[in-house]
Amino acid sequence: MTAMLVLCRHGQSDWNLKNLFTGWRDPDLSEKGVAEAREAGKRLAALGLTFDIAFTSALVRAQHTCRLILEEVGQPGLETIRDQALNERDYGDLSGLNKDEARARFGEEQVLIWRRSYDVPPPGGESLKDTAARVLPYYVHRVLPQAMAGRTVLVAAHGNSLRALIMAMEGLTKEQILKRELDTGVPIVYRLNPDTTIAEKQELK
Numbered sequence: 001m002t003a004m005l006v007l008c009r010h011g012q013s014d015w016n017l018k019n020l021f022t023g024w025r026d027p028d029l030s031e032k033g034v035a036e037a038r039e040a041g042k043r044l045a046a047l048g049l050t051f052d053i054a055f056t057s058a059l060v061r062a063q064h065t066c067r068l069i070l071e072e073v074g075q076p077g078l079e080t081i082r083d084q085a086l087n088e089r090d091y092g093d094l095s096g097l098n099k100d101e102a103r104a105r106f107g108e109e110q111v112l113i114w115r116r117s118y119d120v121p122p123p124g125g126e127s128l129k130d131t132a133a134r135v136l137p138y139y140v141h142r143v144l145p146q147a148m149a150g151r152t153v154l155v156a157a158h159g160n161s162l163r164a165l166i167m168a169m170e171g172l173t174k175e176q177i178l179k180r181e182l183d184t185g186v187p188i189v190y191r192l193n194p195d196t197t198i199a200e201k202q203e204l205k
């Protein structure tokens with residue numbers, strides 16, 4: 001039985017556009033983000049993909065992306081489970097700050113460590129490791145069983161909650177995940193082996 005899992009980072013949000021640290025703050029998609037989410041859905045539809053269940057976070061930008069993808073594949077109203085386990089990494093005290101201003105204030109290197117290191121949390125927030133500690137159990141207990149039962153699963157979530165998941169799924173090291181960036185609104189289609197390892201991966205850029 002083929003297990004199919006599609007991961008998609010939300011389309012551009014209003015705060016991505018304004019270059020603000022977002023984390024658990026809750027802006028909606030920008031106009032461009034809406035178009036990106038629709039395009040993601042069109043690309044999935046072009047592959048002939050339809051879903052059996054969708055998962056998204058407790059945040060509007062991911063939920064909106066999920067909804068638009070489902071509309072474009074002709075499945076509005078498909079069962080969708082929302083859970084804060086899939087939320088973006090909590091950016092703590094950085095939330096709401098402009099990323100360039102933060103670089104000017106704290107230094108380029110420090111900001112890069114907060115944004116991309118594996119285990120250094122931003123002040124008052126979550127490291128990627130902390131994010132993984134909530135994303136991975138949710139994946140193993142909720143998402144993966146659906147895929148392994150032969151259902152095609154959509155996960156519409158966030159840059160860092162998905163980086164944490166991809167690090168585990170693809171077996172990336174701390175060094176490799178540092179360089180892994182996820183584009184907004186670009187679906188990654190995984191076909192999984194019966195032992196849950198990756199059989200095939202396709203990024204729909």
Ligand SMILES: O=C(O)[C@H](O)COP(=O)(O)O
Nearest residue numbers: 020021022023088115159
């Ligand atoms: O939460 C945020 O600010 C972004 O959407 C993801 O941030 P990052 O590019 O710093 O990981």
